[in-house]
Amino acid sequence: MAVLETTARDQRASGEATRRRKNARRTTNPYSPAHRGDAKLAWVLIAPALVGFAVFAAYPTLRGIYLSFTDFAVLSPPEWIGLDNYRQLLGDEVFWSSLGVTVYFVLLSVSLGLVVSVVTAAVLHRITSSTVIRGLIILPFLISGVVAGTVWWWMLDSQLGIVNIVIKAFGGDGIQFLTSRDWAIPSVALINVWKQMGYTAIIIFAGLQTIPATIYEAGRVDGASELRMFRTLTLPLLRPILALVVVLNVINAFQVFDIVSVTTKGGPANASNVLQMYIYSKAFGQFDFGYAATMSLALFVILIAITFLQMRLLRASESDTN
Amino acid sequence: MTATATRRRRFSVGKGFAWAYLIGVLVVTIFPFYWILRTALSDNYALSADPASPLPVGFTWGPFKRVLGLATTQESIAEGGSGASIEIGHFLVNSIVYATVSTVLVVFFSTLAAYAFSRLHWRGRNLMFSLFLTALMVPGILTLLPNFVLVKELGLLNTFAGMILPFGLFSAFNIFFLRQFMLGLSTEIEEAALIDGAGRLRVLFGITLPMTSGPIFTLSILGFIGMWNDYFWPLLVTSDESVQPLTLALAVFKQSSPQAQPDWAGLMAATLVAAVPMLALFMAFGRRIVNSIGFSGIK
Incomplete structure (x- = not known):
């Protein structure tokens, strides 16, 4: 979820909290009976989470790293093969084309999604506070990627799909949305934007509501246009929330699977074979778990790098404005 | 003019x-x-x-x-169908079990942990908290395959336990979110209760938990939506219809439709059936869902 952005924010917050607590400790009696027995209770309370963390988060992460150096087909024990998987990765054209396809998908779906959701949030904020309208806008977020993919698979069908019928009615040529190389990824990205846009817009809308109206008064007195005020006042104030939303959407988009698997299945001819799709087919189609683990690790490294880059850019532009 | x-x-x-x-x-x-x-x-x-x-x-x-x-x-x-059908009642129950149990468990355990991190004084607290937070950095894809191997080794493939355990015990985001909220709460009432001789657990369940009900609801509703719509993890660990959720049933039904001339009407009926529970949830809690989503971004 709110991954890195919140982590950074938390470090600041927890720093404050520790400071506060240190001060508190200085004034209260350190031998106070109030905290006797705290440690025992604390370990009991975190025990379930600790087990979950150790067994299903930490252990699999380390094991994933280990498996990436092995030949492993699940049924027999993993066999250490050193860097072979990594060598294979460097020479695997399908992997690099998958990476390219995924990056193309991420760029399209995150940028388009961001523009539409910022405009939608601003429009909502400006003209209506109706919860019903906001509710309708998040409807696609509530349904699964499988449902969303299936519906659009039908609506984008080249013969009977309503979208092509409308395009043809206006004199256009029918588009092979999900079955042509050029359109497969843009189509999947559009479906993803349709599904996620409302969710992003509602988060941005909530951010807009926290901006006090008094900020705009000076601008209004100066006769600045609404668009100008939006650009010079609203957007900079929204930057932290936009950064959060972009990081979240990028991370999610890199791991797209459901929509692709019910619409294009990665086709035609790998044109929409996104990374998670390829990793899945390696692991469960060819039982090459070692290599699948290597690719997962590569995806992880890419995500970390991108997130840090985004945070860096964000911090740089923050210090510009201050 | x-x-x-x-x-x-x-x-x-x-x-x-x-x-x-x-x-x-x-x-x-x-x-x-x-x-x-x-x-x-x-x-x-x-x-x-x-x-x-x-x-x-x-x-x-x-x-x-x-x-x-x-x-x-x-x-x-x-009528142009494939003859395949969806035993909707059965898959509905599976989805309800999967989504409800994992959501309730993870929110409950996260609340307990958040209390320990925000109210109790113990050695190793900050270390444990930072350790938990590192889990936020790890994307699903890195842990899903090894988790599949682990669940298989534990003999839990095609069981609810295997589906739920990896998500039902620990959520770094939930713990972080609830801890932040608890740190922001005034502790006066809790301290008064402690001085009056109430035990820590009574304070936790009688005072702190009710005061945290807002964020608990937020996390529950978002968690429930996420688990209800989950497709990838059940795809990995279930092959048996007895435990498969609705999302998988729909995908299987879609695949059974003839490719040349799909049973469009049947597919859309199945899609609607799969979407109805979420739409019903929305009818019941629409306003709170909208507010929860907004709230989740600001916190």
């Missing part, structure tokens, strides 16, 4: 555009839901003859009957 009049006119033109845009967005958002319904109530053959009709063509309940297994295989094939 005075300056104010110009401004007012520009103002209302802008408002007109804004409404036009918003209505456009709403139409695109909602139209597919209508199209599901319209197609699901149509006859497959009439549909291919008149695909553009805005209303159901050759109105029939046939697709729903096919999907729910109320039609015989012959009837189903005669």
Whole structure:
């Protein structure tokens, strides 16, 4: 979820909290009976989470790293093969084309999604506070990627799909949305934007509501246009929330699977074979778990790098404005 | 024309555009839901003859009957179906069990941990908390395959335990979110209760937990939606219909449809059936869901 952005924010917050607590400790009696027995209770309370963390988060992460150096087909024990998987990765054209396809998908779906959701949030904020309208806008977020993919698979069908019928009615040529190389990824990205846009817009809308109206008064007195005020006042104030939303959407988009698997299945001819799709087919189609683990690790490294880059850019532009 | 009049006119033109845009967005958002319904109530053959009709063509309940297994295989094939059906009640129960149990468990355990991190004084607290937070950095894809191997080794493939445990015990985000909220709460009442001799657990369940009900609801609703719609993890660890959730059933049903001439009406009926529980949840809690989502971004 709110991954890195919140982590950074938390470090600041927890720093404050520790400071506060240190001060508190200085004034209260350190031998106070109030905290006797705290440690025992604390370990009991975190025990379930600790087990979950150790067994299903930490252990699999380390094991994933280990498996990436092995030949492993699940049924027999993993066999250490050193860097072979990594060598294979460097020479695997399908992997690099998958990476390219995924990056193309991420760029399209995150940028388009961001523009539409910022405009939608601003429009909502400006003209209506109706919860019903906001509710309708998040409807696609509530349904699964499988449902969303299936519906659009039908609506984008080249013969009977309503979208092509409308395009043809206006004199256009029918588009092979999900079955042509050029359109497969843009189509999947559009479906993803349709599904996620409302969710992003509602988060941005909530951010807009926290901006006090008094900020705009000076601008209004100066006769600045609404668009100008939006650009010079609203957007900079929204930057932290936009950064959060972009990081979240990028991370999610890199791991797209459901929509692709019910619409294009990665086709035609790998044109929409996104990374998670390829990793899945390696692991469960060819039982090459070692290599699948290597690719997962590569995806992880890419995500970390991108997130840090985004945070860096964000911090740089923050210090510009201050 | 005075300056104010110009401004007012520009103002209302802008408002007109804004409404036009918003209505456009709403139409695109909602139209597919209508199209599901319209197609699901149509006859497959009439549909291919008149695909553009805005209303159901050759109105029939046939697709729903096919999907729910109320039609015989012959009837189903005669109507353009594959003869496959979805035992909806059964998959619905699986989805409810999977989503409810994992959500309730993870929110409950996260609340306990958040209390330990925000209220109790113990050695190793900050270390443990930072350790937990590192889990936020790890994307699902890195842990999913090894977790599949682990669940297989534990002999838990095709069991609810195998589906739920990896998500039901620990969520770094939940713990972090609840801890932040608890740190922001005033502790006066809790301290008073402690001085009066109430035990820590009584304070936790009697005072802290009720005061945290807002964020607990937020995390529950978002968690429930996420688990209900989850497809990838159940795809990995279940192959047996006895535990598969609705998302998988729909995907299997879609695959069983003939590729050359898919049973569109039946597929849309199945899609609608799969979406209805979420739509019902939305009817019941719409306002709170909307507020929860907004809140989750700001916190």
